[in-house]
Amino acid sequence: MENQIFELQFALDTFYFLICGALVMWMAAGFAMLESGLVRAKNTTEILTKNVALYAIASVMYLVCGYQFMYGGGIFLSGVETVATFSKEAALAASVANGFDGDSVYAGASDFFFQVVFVGAAMSIVSGAVAERMKLWAFLLFAVVMTGVIYPMEGAWTWGGQEVFGMFSLNYSDYAGSGIVHMAGAAAALSGVLFLGARKGKYTKDGKINAIPGANLPLAALGTFILWMGWFGFNGGSTLKLGGMEVANEVANVFLNTNAAAAGGAISALIVAQILFKKADITMLLNGALAGLVAITAEPADPTPLTATIIGAIAGIIVVFAILGIDRMKLDDPVGAISVHGVCGFFGVMVVPFTDADATFGGQFTGALTIFVWVFITSSIVWFILKMLMGIRITEEEEYEGADIAECGVEAYPEFTSGGLK
Amino acid sequence: MENQIFELQFALDTFYFLICGALVMWMAAGFAMLESGLVRAKNTTEILTKNVALYAIASVMYLVCGYQFMYGGGIFLSGVETVATFSKEAALAASVANGFDGDSVYAGASDFFFQVVFVGAAMSIVSGAVAERMKLWAFLLFAVVMTGVIYPMEGAWTWGGQEVFGMFSLNYSDYAGSGIVHMAGAAAALSGVLFLGARKGKYTKDGKINAIPGANLPLAALGTFILWMGWFGFNGGSTLKLGGMEVANEVANVFLNTNAAAAGGAISALIVAQILFKKADITMLLNGALAGLVAITAEPADPTPLTATIIGAIAGIIVVFAILGIDRMKLDDPVGAISVHGVCGFFGVMVVPFTDADATFGGQFTGALTIFVWVFITSSIVWFILKMLMGIRITEEEEYEGADIAECGVEAYPEFTSGGLK
Amino acid sequence: MENQIFELQFALDTFYFLICGALVMWMAAGFAMLESGLVRAKNTTEILTKNVALYAIASVMYLVCGYQFMYGGGIFLSGVETVATFSKEAALAASVANGFDGDSVYAGASDFFFQVVFVGAAMSIVSGAVAERMKLWAFLLFAVVMTGVIYPMEGAWTWGGQEVFGMFSLNYSDYAGSGIVHMAGAAAALSGVLFLGARKGKYTKDGKINAIPGANLPLAALGTFILWMGWFGFNGGSTLKLGGMEVANEVANVFLNTNAAAAGGAISALIVAQILFKKADITMLLNGALAGLVAITAEPADPTPLTATIIGAIAGIIVVFAILGIDRMKLDDPVGAISVHGVCGFFGVMVVPFTDADATFGGQFTGALTIFVWVFITSSIVWFILKMLMGIRITEEEEYEGADIAECGVEAYPEFTSGGLK
């Protein structure tokens, strides 16, 4: 009968993983909607194509080699149990060995599924920052390397617990990946933005910053809601176990804190925008919610709900100034990805020691730095090679006409626009 | 080993609560899409801003004091167990005390999470009814009071089981909140509409009713689908327990009945629209589905599937006539929120005694009346104060130009519209 | 105490069914978005109306008689246990009889819920193929017969395990319905397309094929993501049991393979499109992902992840050529439903024997043929009767003006279009 309890625990934890994974997969749609809402109509088809394709590429590359690099799951998932190779005896034995309060036991396939959707999320961050000017296929080739190698390597050194190259041993705490996923994505994005340069017309020679409004704000709001929802899986699943009272309580607090931080970020960003601009800038509201989510991701379990709200609220304030500052540095990031995922990801990592006694500022900083440096440098190498090989930027004329026609051959809204005259 | 079973039950029920809560959170996106699809392009950014911000406000205010007022969960959730304060012993003891067939035991944080998303839903109802003319910040201040006090108080008297003020003891049955959530939201909306007046141009001096078509019907349909999906969590989670055969069977019937009522409402409203107008009015179809959902919410467990379909179908008929009637009374409700949530919410409450032997018409009516009067009067006081302090309506010129530019500074579809000439 | 374990297993399996069902219900929104993104603006309201209404009709008709025909669940679900009629004793007895490793035991209502959403999916396939020219009410009447009789009958012969008419005994393996759901939908769609003819202007007299671009590609991408997500429930739920280690492992592999096949299909279709057209055609990318999903549906458990990726990739290649071929045959299918669900559904059925030793090519072919012939012939009879009775095609003038105004009375985007001049 004890075996039956273990079977149920196994089933419950597997299911929990799968549902959380499905929610994270759903975030791919969130990024796609957010980004397609914030670019101009003429670049919408292309950003959608990138978002769908990058998720597909992440799914395949992580299966081919990424999971092996990160967790040693085998090339082509050869180490993951299939229906044919599954051994109930082994699983039961592991359950008994772990005892009811030990590590969870769940289907290996569910772990892969939960991990692979994170890769998609990391890569989605990049697409927004380089939107409206990067070549589609150069981007997709970058995605192959990023999801197959760059992300898995830094993932291995942190979550994977591997001491690759004997280079360093991080005492680094990052629950669901403020640094490992979000800041990593932002580092690749930053490198891409530097290699690409700004969109034509974004910054004038006399130093003026031009606004380039997004074409479809309801999509941006929808994307934010999707991400908000998907984040419950992102953070909630990262508890890695549900079957047990203490972990279940932890999962519940993660859900609650995740929601609270997003709410705090949304409100504070909206208020700051209203004070600064005298208008309730919706894009800041949306970025504020995401900033709160990114910040709480490094430690969504330990803070009290009030603390989580405050952490989110601070991130909401930071993100507004980060967006303004980065724009002033003439780093053209159409969706604010570097501010949201990079700056607030770093903030999230550094704030962990306040609520988690085991974490140290030194460890957090070292870890964040390692991730940033690794991803930024390797990304730069890849961008550089791509630039040499095939070029990474569409021509000026294509940019004027829109990436949609140049790259995808079809407009996103053929009946709604007729040149976008203002 | 018994403890392990209780642990699993606790974990399962907590997870069930969290997933249902995530589905209800998702309804915030549904309301946002529905409403942004049914307003004109020039007011779209503003309604989106309201919808995101109100959900954030609801999340924070309910955490600050609402949950305390409604269920005594402590200011700042001080009474809810965090990761640090969780006592497995206490939870196990409670499980043993309740026995396997008694009340459920789950993480306190999951209960809060499930409750807080309901607050967002109640508030979302208001935003649609006052769309296209209310000041953003007046609305958000109203949201603070509504989600922090007004809703929690009536919630306390009903679901909270408190006899506040010794005023009344309701024998009132409202499973998932046809009255407590939906009619309450509609009462606040009605009050807001009365204080605001109709949109300019909606009713002409010679008594004609002008149509003001929504700008983006796919969003309205998407919003309805999202709400339909989220409602499974709304009603399904309201069973409050999953771990047990009888409750699991009940949850399954709730899902089934919820779907059946929505389907019934959609079909009947579409047929009535076709008969009345000779056209298949999609907005009636969508409102019909929602009407069915609202109506079944008061008792989604007890009816047979056939009865649920019929209840939904009646609500679908009611909602069409309610929309036409309310329009004729010159109450300008751009999305039909008062009809869907108010009229059909009341219908749902009153129909409970037919399928639930414990409920009485008297009790239902008294309860509905109490909720309505409380929310309507307190809302009116708040609207009145806001009107005196800062005004609640944008200027006529701003209304003409659109709330988006006036309040948020940016158009929702800058490339698609050029004045909206017809 | 053993009973308590069975209770938990029952609760877990019921919940799993319900969540998977909710995900499949969500696919209705996916079809609605996909189709409304791929039609012209002037036919958008109508396709949305069809999609919402057909799901409602499927829900009601399957409840009225479809479930009885397919699984013998009783007219009006009289055979499904409600809250009042549920017998815990019987459920426990069944659990004990099945033993922990036997068939699952779950709430009857959850089974119905999971099955009914499949009916909606089958019917949604049809609406896309006949878009932009079919009369709304003729379509909805067809939906009544399709969801009440045609689909349930072939479902009964396959999943239902009934030997209706003693006609045939299929040794046919179709896990989640590549044939039973998808190819069936496509067969009805093909028949509809043949009866309807092509949209005006699609094929010119001199044999030229005109492109008729969709109005809103972000909706099409969103719809694809929704379907991708919902498919986890579609295939994952089809394992029919979660509570046990082996089945849980199977469910996990189904999720993983489903994702892998979609990714494979997306990538291969994008590459083929790029090679053939020199452009990254997003509609092929989206159809490729769906093609992968349809193909893996017949056997998502047994393939290794790599095999699943390859099956998906082959489907992605097939679908591009199928779309081009079907267009060349002057079968006008605006969304590619026949190619995605029909051709790739057939491919999925036929590929099962490669990974599932129990299946034979003969059995698969016979089963697929039976489904196709049954659905195609009965559909044709219904289309024919509808054509005689009321006509199935809107007038040429209505088609020119758009089905929205003709059938629904309101435009989907009244402010964005002014004639659609190109």
Next chain:
Amino acid sequence: MKLIKAIIKPSRIDEVKEALNEFGISGMTIFEVKGYGRQKGHHELYRGAEYQIDFVPKVMLEIAVNDDSVADCMKVISEAAKTGKIGDGKVFVLDVAEAIRIRTGEIGTDALS
């Protein structure tokens, strides 16, 4: 024959249309335009960057009338379109050398609806 080109505020289109109808003009062609003049546009704001929308939405009416009606027609339009606030717009009159109704081939003033 003359072609009257009137640039008016979008909010006055219904009034102008009705006034013209009463006056006996039953044919016209209109389209949306953007105007630039004394009436200034507005500021918008996007992610902290303010930008100026210089052009104001207007509606252009083009109406072919016979020479006798021109003066009256201008008056009718002016009165119906007038709000008295900056940006009410202009009416220009151009000569029409020839006109033809496509459906019937009628030419000259017969071609006007």
Next chain:
Amino acid sequence: MKLIKAIIKPSRIDEVKEALNEFGISGMTIFEVKGYGRQKGHHELYRGAEYQIDFVPKVMLEIAVNDDSVADCMKVISEAAKTGKIGDGKVFVLDVAEAIRIRTGEIGTDALS
């Protein structure tokens, strides 16, 4: 030089364009307009309230031609645009005082494509 302004049904634009091409006209400017005339608009319905769309979508063509071609060009357009049903539209001809091709500075009829 003359400016031909033709208001036609949107469904005829391809035919007209091709006919003009054959006739040797290789430059024109077109835009979407809304027409008001004998051809009536349609009713729409939204949440039970019916409303009238008075204006019918049309396309305006503006073509500058030299004086010799005007009559033929009008004929070409009329024939290609004709469906015989109400609402086929009008062609108006206006005098052009001067023309210049921006790219080259050519003036007069040389400026026409």
Next chain:
Amino acid sequence: MKLIKAIIKPSRIDEVKEALNEFGISGMTIFEVKGYGRQKGHHELYRGAEYQIDFVPKVMLEIAVNDDSVADCMKVISEAAKTGKIGDGKVFVLDVAEAIRIRTGEIGTDALS
């Protein structure tokens, strides 16, 4: 008085507007049009079927000026709109018989902003 109709590339609208402003022209009406000429459109592709978009987006400016300014104004526009590549557009000049400012009733050149 004359009406200048200038068809230019959308990308040049800001330059032209500024040049006109400097020149002292403070009123104009613009709208989006589609041009057909030597500059060819582009191909699009949808589900394997290629199709030709013949028309190129352009902006039409309509500016009423008094007779003295016409020549200079044309020059200003031409210079500001010029990129030297095919498709830069044309300027046409039409006679204006009468003008009125709706708000004030001023007529003739007084009506111009």
